[in-house]
Amino acid sequence: MTSLADRIAELDANDPLREFRDEFQLRDGLIYLDGNSLGAVPKATAAAMQDAVTEQWGEGLITSWLGADWVNSPRRIGDKIAGLIGAKPGEVIAANSTSVNIFKALGAALSLQKGRTVILTEEGNFPTDHYMMQGLECLSGGTVQSLALPAETVLDRLDEDVAVLLLTQVHYKSGVMRDMAAINAAAHTHGVLVIWDLSHSTGAVEVDLDGSKADFAIGCGYKFLNGGPGAPAYIYVAERHQHADAVLAGWFGHARPFAFEERYEAASGIERFLCGTPPILGMVALEEGVDLIAKADMRAVRAKSVALAQLLIELMKPLCEEFGFTLASPEDRAVAGSHVSYAHEQAYAITQALKEHDVIGDFRAPDVVRLGLTPLYLRYADIADAVARMREVCETRSWDRPEFRERASVT
Numbered sequence: 001m002t003s004l005a006d007r008i009a010e011l012d013a014n015d016p017l018r019e020f021r022d023e024f025q026l027r028d029g030l031i032y033l034d035g036n037s038l039g040a041v042p043k044a045t046a047a048a049m050q051d052a053v054t055e056q057w058g059e060g061l062i063t064s065w066l067g068a069d070w071v072n073s074p075r076r077i078g079d080k081i082a083g084l085i086g087a088k089p090g091e092v093i094a095a096n097s098t099s100v101n102i103f104k105a106l107g108a109a110l111s112l113q114k115g116r117t118v119i120l121t122e123e124g125n126f127p128t129d130h131y132m133m134q135g136l137e138c139l140s141g142g143t144v145q146s147l148a149l150p151a152e153t154v155l156d157r158l159d160e161d162v163a164v165l166l167l168t169q170v171h172y173k174s175g176v177m178r179d180m181a182a183i184n185a186a187a188h189t190h191g192v193l194v195i196w197d198l199s200h201s202t203g204a205v206e207v208d209l210d211g212s213k214a215d216f217a218i219g220c221g222y223k224f225l226n227g228g229p230g231a232p233a234y235i236y237v238a239e240r241h242q243h244a245d246a247v248l249a250g251w252f253g254h255a256r257p258f259a260f261e262e263r264y265e266a267a268s269g270i271e272r273f274l275c276g277t278p279p280i281l282g283m284v285a286l287e288e289g290v291d292l293i294a295k296a297d298m299r300a301v302r303a304k305s306v307a308l309a310q311l312l313i314e315l316m317k318p319l320c321e322e323f324g325f326t327l328a329s330p331e332d333r334a335v336a337g338s339h340v341s342y343a344h345e346q347a348y349a350i351t352q353a354l355k356e357h358d359v360i361g362d363f364r365a366p367d368v369v370r371l372g373l374t375p376l377y378l379r380y381a382d383i384a385d386a387v388a389r390m391r392e393v394c395e396t397r398s399w400d401r402p403e404f405r406e407r408a409s410v411t
């Protein structure tokens, strides 16, 4: 019988993605299980940022809008992201934050759905998704009604008064993955448009927006795309919907921004979903991250993500029994994304104590330790080591210290 160590060594030796790890700056000994919150920095990013600051900005100054092609970066990066999520060039643009893009997508979808007033989501969706819906309701003076229903029943509410359904494909806490094609089909039967939040999907699972007849999607640049803290986000608008209104009608979304016309006339394509001036330094970092993941085969990424999760769940089983963890994610990885969550009454203190053992995961209120699995830079051996360190934290109760109980402002 092969030992666990042999099995893991074989998995790592046969990993088709193993060379990607070297492309990232990751300190020896650190096991980083939070790439689903903030991806690690690609080594190439520092040089690209240096060049953007000292050459493009420093020397080129404003001429770099054309000279370094800054002006086309949202569209150029959008086209690269499109390749990761089953969209065509011209259907995705890098812009703003995820939250702002949710607002833009909701507004655009509503403009196509005259007479329908309900915007729908599931309870437990990421808070910003709820807040953006509530903000729109407020702006509409109550004409638009924001509604959140339990995950099990939300699809039963699809009806003629529902304008848009906003769902996160991979749930931020549980990791449950929704069936995009089936939900799009069900929604379309009732004339409802769907907005997908792909924050925990893009770069981690295979996504086929066009193939599943998606309407709108948005997502983060700083998670599995490794674009850096607060990286620009992106928005997908299916070609057939690109005549929708851009409710945040900024000058970069105008048909002729440099004509400085006072009357808004939207650009004809995806550019209308830009708003103001793109944050170029953020775009430079994002592009490095996107370029790196674009070199990986997404099927291999997904296969490794599933295998890492299965290994983690297998190795955590004895700890669940001994130390009171409960798996809070699907064991069947066909219906899960790229993180595994465990509920534990000391989840916060355990997450903090793990950091002392050089394992970084995160805590999600009220009681979840969330372990993110990033196939580009995690090794199978890291999973085994992380579980061994978790065991040590539990056996020695090293989490049981006052400083590990005090909640920080970022968890």
Ligand SMILES: Cc1ncc(COP(=O)(O)O)c(C=O)c1O
Pocket (backbone or CB within 6 Å): 037, 097, 098, 099, 100, 126, 128, 129, 168, 172, 197, 199, 200, 220, 233
């Ligand atoms: C599902 C989901 N949507 C949105 C966001 C964040 O939005 P923003 O980038 O605007 O902060 C997150 C952040 O973790 C998320 O998990």
